[in-house]
Amino acid sequence: MSNFNYEESRKRIEEILNSKTQIEEVDSISNDEDGFTYENGVRTWVGAMFIDIRNSTDYFKYNNPEKVARIMRAFTSEIIGILKQNEKYVQIGIRGDCVYAIYSTPKKDDLNNILSDACFINTFQKMFQKILKTKGWPTFEIGIGLGASKDLVIKAGKKGTGINDNIWIGDAVIDASKLSNEGNTNGIDPIVMDSCFYENIKDFDANDKFRNSHYISRVQSKKLNEYVYCSDMVIKDFETWVIERMK
Numbered sequence: 224m225s226n227f228n229y230e231e232s233r234k235r236i237e238e239i240l241n242s243k244t245q246i247e248e249v250d251s252i253s254n255d256e257d258g259f260t261y262e263n264g265v266r267t268w269v270g271a272m273f274i275d276i277r278n279s280t281d282y283f284k285y286n287n288p289e290k291v292a293r294i295m296r297a298f299t300s301e302i303i304g305i306l307k308q309n310e311k312y313v314q315i316g317i318r319g320d321c322v323y324a325i326y327s328t329p330k331k332d333d334l335n336n337i338l339s340d341a342c343f344i345n346t347f348q349k350m351f352q353k354i355l356k357t358k359g360w361p362t363f364e365i366g367i368g369l370g371a372s373k374d375l376v377i378k379a380g381k382k383g384t385g386i387n388d389n390i391w392i393g394d395a396v397i398d399a400s401k402l403s404n405e406g407n408t409n410g411i412d413p414i415v416m417d418s419c420f421y422e423n424i425k426d427f428d429a430n431d432k433f434r435n436s437h438y439i440s441r442v443q444s445k446k447l448n449e450y451v452y453c454s455d456m457v458i459k460d461f462e463t464w465v466i467e468r469m470k
Contacts, residue, residue, distance in 0.1 A: 264377040267327065303322060370402065
């Protein structure tokens with residue numbers, strides 16, 4: 224840090240704080256980031272999904288590191304593969320022990336598709352844990368958080384360095400992250416969604432493709448201090464294969 228010029232730093236900070244950011248209302252955004260600069264921002268409907276590993280600290284600490292490395296590499300690569308099948312994703316990444324995806328959601332059907340993906344991941348989890356159990360390797364549970372809101376999106380970083388990322392200013396990402404920590408805890412089902420997400424998927428068709436004993440339940444979230452909605456929905460054919468045919 225001895226070469227850090229704090230006087231120049233102050234000038235850069237003042238320049239950014241004194242410059243205006245042009246905010247544009249848009250219907251949707253894409254994952255190619257066209258139109259994003261360090262001077263503008265867009266406001267649009269966003270959906271988010273976070274997949275969080277339960278008790279990951281103990282899981283990583285008390286199990287064989289090399290074995291855990293293989294488990295995590297297999298798990299995250301398959302989750303990312305599932306997430307990328309949804310063409311509305313804008314960003315997919317890994318944050319600590321979470322895999323996440325952020326989506327452009329101009330239509331309610333976009334949220335329905337995210338919920339379908341969450342159900343698929345919930346079913347995949349059952350297959351993955353069965354594989355681990357069969358091998359005698361340590362298993363784990365996950366929580367899946369879903370959020371939706373109209374967010375402000377800006378590009379942030381340092382010009383000319385290639386180090387930058389989008390910042391999502393709103394409830395979707397924050398809620399999904401927090402709710403993923405509550406899934407599969409204290410009797411709450413694995414899939415947990417905030418109230419905005421739920422209000423916009425009320426018409427979700429829980430047809431024969433899905434199975435769940437009680438579909439969606441309302442619970443009190445300690446993280447958000449409000450009622451949220453949870454489910455243990457799975458893909459019926461996939462689950463049947465895992466139970467009956469998977470060797």
